[in-house]
Amino acid sequence: xxxxxxxxxxxxxxxxxxxxxxxxxxxxxxxxxxxxxxxxxxxxxxxxxxxxxxxxxxxxxxxxxxxxxxxxxxxxxxxxxxxxxxxxxxxxxxxxxxxxxxxxxxxxxxxxxxxxxxxxxxxxxxxxxxxxxxxxxxxxxxxxxxxxxxxxxxxxxxxxxxxxxxxxxxxxxxxxxxxxxxxxxxxxxxxxxxxxxxxxxxxxxxxxxxxxxxxxxxxxxxxxxxxxxxxxxxxxxxxxxxxxxxxxxxxxxxxxxxxxxxxxxxxxxxxxxxxxxxxxxxxxxxxxxxxxxxxxxxxxxxxxxxxxxxxxxxxxxxxxxxxxxxxxxxxxxxxxxxxxxxxxxxxxxxxxxxxxxxxxxxxxxxxxxxxxxxxxxxxxxxxxxxxxxxxxxxxxxxxxxxxxxxxxxxxxxxxxxxxxxxxxxxxxxxxxxxxxxxxxxxxxxxxxxxxxxxxxxxxxxxxxxxxxxxxxxxxxxxxxxxxxxxxxxxxxxxxxxxxxxxxxxxxxxxxxxxxxxxxxxxxxxxxxxxxxxxxxxxxxxxxxxx
Numbered sequence: 001x002x003x004x005x006x007x008x009x010x011x012x013x014x015x016x017x018x019x020x021x022x023x024x025x026x027x028x029x030x031x032x033x034x035x036x037x038x039x040x041x042x043x044x045x046x047x048x049x050x051x052x053x054x055x056x057x058x059x060x061x062x063x064x065x066x067x068x069x070x071x072x073x074x075x076x077x078x079x080x081x082x083x084x085x086x087x088x089x090x091x092x093x094x095x096x097x098x099x100x101x102x103x104x105x106x107x108x109x110x111x112x113x114x115x116x117x118x119x120x121x122x123x124x125x126x127x128x129x130x131x132x133x134x135x136x137x138x139x140x141x142x143x144x145x146x147x148x149x150x151x152x153x154x155x156x157x158x159x160x161x162x163x164x165x166x167x168x169x170x171x172x173x174x175x176x177x178x179x180x181x182x183x184x185x186x187x188x189x190x191x192x193x194x195x196x197x198x199x200x201x202x203x204x205x206x207x208x209x210x211x212x213x214x215x216x217x218x219x220x221x222x223x224x225x226x227x228x229x230x231x232x233x234x235x236x237x238x239x240x241x242x243x244x245x246x247x248x249x250x251x252x253x254x255x256x257x258x259x260x261x262x263x264x265x266x267x268x269x270x271x272x273x274x275x276x277x278x279x280x281x282x283x284x285x286x287x288x289x290x291x292x293x294x295x296x297x298x299x300x301x302x303x304x305x306x307x308x309x310x311x312x313x314x315x316x317x318x319x320x321x322x323x324x325x326x327x328x329x330x331x332x333x334x335x336x337x338x339x340x341x342x343x344x345x346x347x348x349x350x351x352x353x354x355x356x357x358x359x360x361x362x363x364x365x366x367x368x369x370x371x372x373x374x375x376x377x378x379x380x381x382x383x384x385x386x387x388x389x390x391x392x393x394x395x396x397x398x399x400x401x402x403x404x405x406x407x408x409x410x411x412x413x414x415x416x417x418x419x420x421x422x423x424x425x426x427x428x429x430x431x432x433x434x435x436x437x438x439x440x441x442x443x444x445x446x447x448x449x450x451x452x453x454x455x456x457x458x459x460x461x462x463x464x465x466x467x468x469x470x471x472x473x474x475x476x477x478x479x480x481x482x483x484x485x486x487x488x489x490x491x492x493x494x495x496x497x498x499x500x501x502x503x504x505x506x507x508x509x510x511x512x513x514x515x516x517x518x519x520x521x522x523x524x525x526x527x528x529x530x531x532x533x534x535x536x537x538x539x540x541x542x543x544x545x546x
Contacts, residue, residue, distance in 0.1 A: 006135070006140055007171045008142060009139060009173045010172070014149075015178050020250075031254065032141075035271045040137035041083065043145065044144045052071060065472045066089060067086045074310075081523045090129070090133045118158075119158060127162065148176075161204065169266075180223075182215065194211065194227055208231070212241050248286060255274065292324060292326075293538050296352065298331045298364070311354055311531075329347075336365070337364035337367060350541065351371070352534070353368060373511060380530070390490070391405060391417065394416045398481075398488055400416075406419055419475055444472075445472055446470055450516065451495050457510060458504070461533035469516035469521060470520040
């Protein structure tokens with residue numbers, strides 16, 4: 001028996017991907033945290049990439065950035081938003097990272113000339129990382145990406161199997177999330193895919209202790225009993241996860257099915273009554289708000305809304321705190337460039353320009369910013385959105401027609417946004433950046449401090465002279481133009497060791513551009529202050545027009 005006192009809940013998935021394992025893991029973690037347990041979470045990704053940092057948003061959805069600068073799977077965003085916590089690089093790792101570590105260790109002679117194999121070397125590396133993530137926690141919830149039966153997931157499943165033997169029954173619980181498809185023509189829910197998925201898991205050597213059934217329609221007690229018997233789990237451990245109006249309702253739906261009773265019984269936990277009153281109030285405001293408003297979300301990755309997941313969730317958080325439904329009007333920046341901004345923005349209460357990489361759609365975003373500035377519509381620009389706000393101001397107020405970012409025009413005569421040669425990263429190490437350096441290693445990543453200017457929208461939002469927010473970008477605002485900006489009505493209201501972090505337009509009801517990504521620190525129970533202030537300003541703008 002191991003000396004490790006942390007208890008582990010492993011969440012696997014079967015039948016197909018995108019069933020909501022991350023939401024299931026986050027929901028169980030939320031309930032346990034509200035009972036007073038110290039809960040940690042870990043996402044295991046079986047793909048070969050070292051991290052998702054260089055993957056297209058269309059390929060893998062949003063890249064979530066942790067406090068310490070790790071580029072991770074978007075499920076870590078769900079974990080932070082549900083558990084109201086800050087995670088680190090220890091809370092997510094991939095097959096690629098595991099193999100990279102093992103190969104580097106082998107090259108250094110750390111295995112004393114042994115033949116390197118999946119078992120034990122790869123499995124032991126995975127196990128060591130799981131135990132490291134569980135340090136200091138009462139319970140670690142571990143989500144395994146992919147689908148049971150995938151060849152790349154086998155080393156992770158073998159690790160889970162071994163941990164059960166190392167720690168003992170009361171320290172390890174397996175939850176399996178499967179699909180219960182509804183066949184419309186037959187008018188029936190089919191249990192066979194779940195049975196086959198559990199059989200595959202058992203073949204590998206893992207017996208699930210709980211099943212979470214994803215279904216589009218209600219599931220009868222007879223079907224739950226049939227699945228319990230055929231899959232050899234207790235009836236009270238068959239939990240239904242029907243489609244919910246909001247993901248934040250899922251913990252409450254689980255609680256209504258008494259999900260914690262079998263979990264606490266298996267893991268021998270004493271207190272199983274979570275305090276979810278505040279959570280319930282916020283969820284009710286999401287479902288039945290007193291008011292509503294419309295925000296124009298100007299971006300280019302609109303084919304896959306997952307690429308902006310943290311930001312859209314942050315707007316939901318802010319809406320719940322203000323008892324307002326934030327309706328998002330998705331605006332393709334390329335269409336704004338073609339047709340002009342008024343066609344798409346004239347019925348909106350606020351304009352949001354999000355971050356992104358690459359030149360496509362840039363001119364449309366600049367036109368949207370100009371429209372918001374000139375028509376006094378509340379505006380929030382994030383990362384690239386702030387940079388383009390400065391480019392727009394330089395072109396249309398300072399009269400620098402060639403103003404641009406060197407990301408889009410290396411020969412511009414007015415490089416408002418440029419690439420600094422070196423900077424100090426979040427860990428205090430010097431980073432070198434040039435236009436030819438590999439993108440995966442040159443971003444300013446993670447949490448940095450930012451001084452806020454007294455009297456600014458930024459200071460009012462956070463009510464603090466110093467704030468800490470997360471970054472993910474390569475290019476910086478050029479301080480050469482600072483005096484020209486400030487003497488013509490654009491203030492620098494946030495700074496980090498000489499780097500420009502926030503800008504505002506003086507003659508405007510509410511205009512803020514920030515270099516950081518405030519959405520990464522927004523949670524349901526603690527909405528991000530900058531985004532909350534933007535939504536509040538948009539609400540005031542709507543009420544003024546009404």
